[in-house]
Amino acid sequence: MAPFVGIYTNKIDKKGRVSVPASFRAVRLANGEGALYGYPAGDPTLGQRIIKCVGIAHMNALSQEIKNLDPASDRYEEIDIILSFARELSFDAEGRVILTEDFIELLECEDQVTFKGHGEDFYIYKTISQQPVQEMKAAVDKYLNATRKRKEAAKHD
Secondary structure: OOOEEEEEEEOOOOOOOOEOOOOHHHHHHHHOOOOOEEEHHHHHHOOEEEEEEEEEHHHHHHHHHOOOOOOOOHHHHHHHHHHOOOOOOEEEEEEEEEHHHHHHHHHHOOOOEEEEEEOEEEEEEEEEHHHHHHHHHHHHHHHHHHHHHHHHHHHOO
């Protein structure tokens, strides 16, 4: 399965349409994904609300999983919320999807959104000026600090 990778920012037009990055559309085709679904979620690394975009296989897995859960469990409630608020995101001929008004309000975005690859799925979130660059720098710094700490710990062992 080809992964979704990269960070892209695209404009939302007056009708709520936004172009899905060409590389993300290519991954969907390569993976044989038909429908695309989006549902509200939160990304702790971004510290903000997102729309998590997944294929039909993911939605089918959730539909099967909920059948075997205790309705009083946290996981049941989580899946129930996902299935209740998910929307199918249909593509037009130009590779755009329509972000519903409730999704636009959830993200608190007006004229653009950012797409972030996340392996088997991808996120759509509100663009913050220079966020992709800052996010990349923060991730590299975090990695370098962790590597430095492991090396220091190895010296003391």
